[in-house]
Amino acid sequence: MDAKLKGSPSFIWRSLWSSLGLLKEGLVQTPINTLDIETKVGALIDEDSNSWKIDLVETIFKEEEAKLICSIPISRSGASDRRIWASLERGNFSIKSAYFLETKLSNRSSGEPSTGGGNNSMWKDLWQLEVPAKAKLLIWKCLSNIRPTKDSLLRENIVESNLCPVCAREKETKVHVLWVCPAVADVWGGETSLFRKWKRFYPDFQQLWGEMTGKLNQESIELVVVLFYHIWARRNAYTFQTQFKNRATIVALAQADLSLLKEINLNSSNRAARSRGRGPSQSW
């Protein structure tokens, strides 16, 4: 089936199309005969109960389409019609969320195991890592697009320039700070680096992360995550205090973090083993 918007589709269908197009590759043009061509999505929503008018949706759309439409969350504030993107919490469309969704769909349709590119296993990959919580949090924020950079702040009109404050050459995005910036080239491109032959450019952090979780073993990912944390901390220190740690310091800090965590985990598992060894009378 080819998903196409033929002729002059109605407003209602165009509004829903942006949410459904990716979700359902293969939808065919739905004839909407029941409503006027300029009818808006609001006509399908019961304002009192703030829910879809399921009977009406099912009358107009095919069964599968109706099911998809009724699965779209409805704004509680009664906002006026606008196109929403269901993959993001705030409903705004971004290439990243489309990438996530497409990866999810393609993995599902091909039956291949995930490489962490935006589906549930991406989060599972992250939460399973044995790294300090601060590093996990950074990755989570980067993947969720809630870690501000100059580029995101410029889009919100908070800063006047989106140039990376460290290299002052390119716009500062998450993937720029952590991977692309010439200032981190020595961290990733050293003689013995695993990443020496990796691409220098990724369009966004999610794609870089997807590749890392797909290609690296857990231990390497853990080191990368902690390095990311220290690279970001260095960027903050440079931005706010004009200090810049060198590569050796960044790597040493990352390794110290991992060793400390391993030691803490080892001690706590030894404690647990000791308390198990005391027998049932001690366990209370």
Ligand SMILES: [Zn+2]
């Ligand atoms: Zn830079």
